[in-house]
Amino acid sequence: MAKKTDEATIYGAGMSGLIAAVNLARDGYSVTVLDREPGYGGSQLYNPSTHVTPLDPVKTSEYIGIDIAPAFHQVQACPSYFHETKVMLPVWEVFAVERGNRETSLDTLLYNEAVKEGVKFEFDFPLKKEDLASLPPNTVLACGLIPSAYEMLDIPYLKWYGWISRGEIDLGSYAWLWWDECISEYGYFSSCNDFYFDLLFSIREVDKAALDKYKAFAVRNEGIEHDNWEYVSGAVPLQAPDNPRLFCNGAVLCGTISGAMDPLMWFGISGALVTGKVAALAITDRPRAEHDFARFTRRFKESYYIKNVLWYRFIRPNVGMMEKTIRTAGVKNVERAGSRIGRGIPGRMAVPGFGHLNCSL
Ligand SMILES: Cc1cc2nc3c(=O)[nH]c(=O)nc-3n(C[C@H](O)[C@H](O)[C@H](O)COP(=O)(O)OP(=O)(O)OC[C@H]3O[C@@H](n4cnc5c(N)ncnc54)[C@H](O)[C@@H]3O)c2cc1C
Numbered sequence: 253m254a255k256k257t258d259e260a261t262i263y264g265a266g267m268s269g270l271i272a273a274v275n276l277a278r279d280g281y282s283v284t285v286l287d288r289e290p291g292y293g294g295s296q297l298y299n300p301s302t303h304v305t306p307l308d309p310v311k312t313s314e315y316i317g318i319d320i321a322p323a324f325h326q327v328q329a330c331p332s333y334f335h336e337t338k339v340m341l342p343v344w345e346v347f348a349v350e351r352g353n354r355e356t357s358l359d360t361l362l363y364n365e366a367v368k369e370g371v372k373f374e375f376d377f378p379l380k381k382e383d384l385a386s387l388p389p390n391t392v393l394a395c396g397l398i399p400s401a402y403e404m405l406d407i408p409y410l411k412w413y414g415w416i417s418r419g420e421i422d423l424g425s426y427a428w429l430w431w432d433e434c435i436s437e438y439g440y441f442s443s444c445n446d447f448y449f450d451l452l453f454s455i456r457e458v459d460k461a462a463l464d465k466y467k468a469f470a471v472r473n474e475g476i477e478h479d480n481w482e483y484v485s486g487a488v489p490l491q492a493p494d495n496p497r498l499f500c501n502g503a504v505l506c507g508t509i510s511g512a513m514d515p516l517m518w519f520g521i522s523g524a525l526v527t528g529k530v531a532a533l534a535i536t537d538r539p540r541a542e543h544d545f546a547r548f549t550r551r552f553k554e555s556y557y558i559k560n561v562l563w564y565r566f567i568r569p570n571v572g573m574m575e576k577t578i579r580t581a582g583v584k585n586v587e588r589a590g591s592r593i594g595r596g597i598p599g600r601m602a603v604p605g606f607g608h609l610n611c612s613l
Contacts, residue, residue: 264394266294268507270362271528277369288378293353300352301449305521323358325425334575348444356445399487408491414453434462496549506531523604548604
């Protein structure tokens with residue numbers, strides 16, 4: 253337990269920063285969270301939004317010491333489209349979660365907990381390069397996916413580009429994925445809490461023609477159309493096989509900027525959750541933090557190579573080939589096979605912190 257005078261400073265009032273704050277406050281630290289935005293809940297460029305992730309909400313809650321299960325909603329269905337060929341993916345352990353500062357979001361749940369624990373907040377307070385030389389002891393950097401933070405900390409990052417649309421919708425907890433050659437990643441829609449988020453993203457610029465193709469696909473196959481599309485970009489810590497790091501510039505890192513992200517599908521929620529707790533441990537029990545961080549990110553390197561060597565070069569450019577293979581095997585057969593092996597797959601993915609199946613929690 254810290255002395256009453258011990259202070260901790262956290263930059264980033266998103267999910268991982270808030271979790272670190274709650275845990276440090278409970279350990280007796282006087283905690284201040286600073287964010288460049290005017291409020292909590294992550295970057296307003298992307299949030300409010302809804303995300304989808306494999307997760308074990310109960311085990312994750314136990315690990316981080318906060319009951320986050322009420323913010324996670326079991327996804328009812330998630331069709332995956334290879335061009336126009338629809339395959340129903342198994343969704344047993346896939347959850348939708350709302351980000352941002354609306355009442356129903358995960359961030360609001362965490363923020364309320366932080367306030368209850370006496371955490372102080374200062375908004376419109378960006379970390380700047382000139383601050384780095386004099387960071388106070390017990391500083392945690394939880395700056396998410398903002399390129400300027402990676403640049404100032406000299407953390408290798410990959411830039412991504414995409415179109416987003418978000419707003420109200422009455423669809424329950426639902427998602428889809430769309431694979432096409434016009435992007436390197438995918439198009440995906442998710443919804444929960446009567447809100448949706450739609451994203452078409454790539455590691456290359458995404459032109460208007462690609463967006464028009466995606467919009468036409470969504471109308472044809474899902475009967476959904478929205479016009480409020482914005483072009484955004486961001487950073488992900490997927491530039492190098494050794495991207496994951498718990499310390500930088502004498503400070504503790506957590507969340508996505510620490511590299512706690514799945515290089516294959518870019519799931520970042522589970523990693524941000526568990527590394528928020530790890531960051532608090534890095535201040536109170538460094539050996540345990542190092543052990544847990546290594547455990548949660550241990551599949552990063554192999555997934556990085558699978559993505560960069562196998563997936564980008566040989567598989568991803570051939571959506572037509574994937575579609576043809578599925579049609580030849582029969583969609584129903586592929587779905588049946590997916591159901592049989594599906595339960596084991598997420599546990600073997602490099603989704604940090606997820607997986608009662610492979611003891612990564
Ligand atoms: C568009 C989009 C869609 C996504 N979809 C999914 C998904 O479906 N499933 C999934 O698992 N993951 C998804 N992710 C990834 C996931 O959102 C992130 O990995 C996760 O939110 C990271 O949490 P965090 O705590 O690291 O950062 P955040 O929650 O993003 O918080 C970072 C905070 O740091 C602040 N900050 C940044 N720079 C500074 C600075 N210089 N000074 C002070 N404060 C600063 C920001 O304002 C922000 O509040 C998505 C990401 C994006 C951008």
